[in-house]
Amino acid sequence: MRLAKFLATAGVASRRASEEIVRAGRVSVDGETVIDPARDVGSGDEVTVDGQPLSSAAPRRIVYALNKPAGVVSTARDPQGRPTVVTMVPQTERLYPVGRLDIDTTGLILLTNQGELAHRLTHPSFEVEKTYRAVLGGPALHERALRSLREGVELEDGRTSPAHVRRVSADTLEITIHEGRKRQVKRMCEAVGHPVRRLERVRFGPLELGELRQGRWRKLTEAEIEALMAASGS
Numbered sequence: 001m002r003l004a005k006f007l008a009t010a011g012v013a014s015r016r017a018s019e020e021i022v023r024a025g026r027v028s029v030d031g032e033t034v035i036d037p038a039r040d041v042g043s044g045d046e047v048t049v050d051g052q053p054l055s056s057a058a059p060r061r062i063v064y065a066l067n068k069p070a071g072v073v074s075t076a077r078d079p080q081g082r083p084t085v086v087t088m089v090p091q092t093e094r095l096y097p098v099g100r101l102d103i104d105t106t107g108l109i110l111l112t113n114q115g116e117l118a119h120r121l122t123h124p125s126f127e128v129e130k131t132y133r134a135v136l137g138g139p140a141l142h143e144r145a146l147r148s149l150r151e152g153v154e155l156e157d158g159r160t161s162p163a164h165v166r167r168v169s170a171d172t173l174e175i176t177i178h179e180g181r182k183r184q185v186k187r188m189c190e191a192v193g194h195p196v197r198r199l200e201r202v203r204f205g206p207l208e209l210g211e212l213r214q215g216r217w218r219k220l221t222e223a224e225i226e227a228l229m230a231a232s233g234s
């Protein structure tokens with residue numbers, strides 16, 4: 001396997017970032033500094049990064065996409081004993097939910113064994129876009145409300161950034177935001193006079209919820225993980 005891929009697979013960094021790490025002379029193979037990211041390595045080779053050994057048995061990076069049902073909390077543990085997203089996927093090792101969805105929100109949530117990736121994907125400075133499908137209550141939806149959501153609305157913790165808003169039907173919008181404030185979509189819609197009756201996340205960065213049914217999960221492919229890492233600036 002190429003050295004850069006070996007590092008990426010071991011969870012050191014994305015493939016591209018791993019190439020840079022190699023070129024910077026930070027990697028050695030069997031005690032010898034290697035600056036060629038394409039150098040072939042195998043499980044018998046002793047690979048170190050900044051002098052730290054990387055076991056070939058290092059946990060592979062895993063990212064699950066789960067369609068969270070309502071009634072499930074998105075923290076790893078719940079003091080009240082409610083079901084958590086972590087219990088809905090295979091638990092062979094410690095998993096970190098990537099960000100939060102409210103207990104009554106359904107849709108795409110990611111879980112990963114890579115704590116650093118989970119952190120980056122939710123950190124506001126990386127501005128990963130998330131798209132929500134919101135079924136709204138209140139009076140008939142007017143263009144005025146959509147315009148306000150697009151321009152940003154004043155909330156108690158400050159004005160929201162401009163959002164992409166697409167009308168899906170008479171009472172349903174798709175709203176794309178890149179901030180991750182608590183109950184943000186619900187508060188934005190309430191602020192323009194429309195309480196949210198149902199909320200589903202349908203996209204996280206480059207990933208779509210697609211046909212994944214509620215309560216079901218799938219493992220992301222290496223290419224999808226790479227795309228996610230790129231979206232988080234890794």
Ligand code: URA
Pocket residue numbers: 100101102103105132182183184185186187199
């Ligand atoms: N915005 C909300 O209001 N709730 C969520 O669960 C996610 C985004």
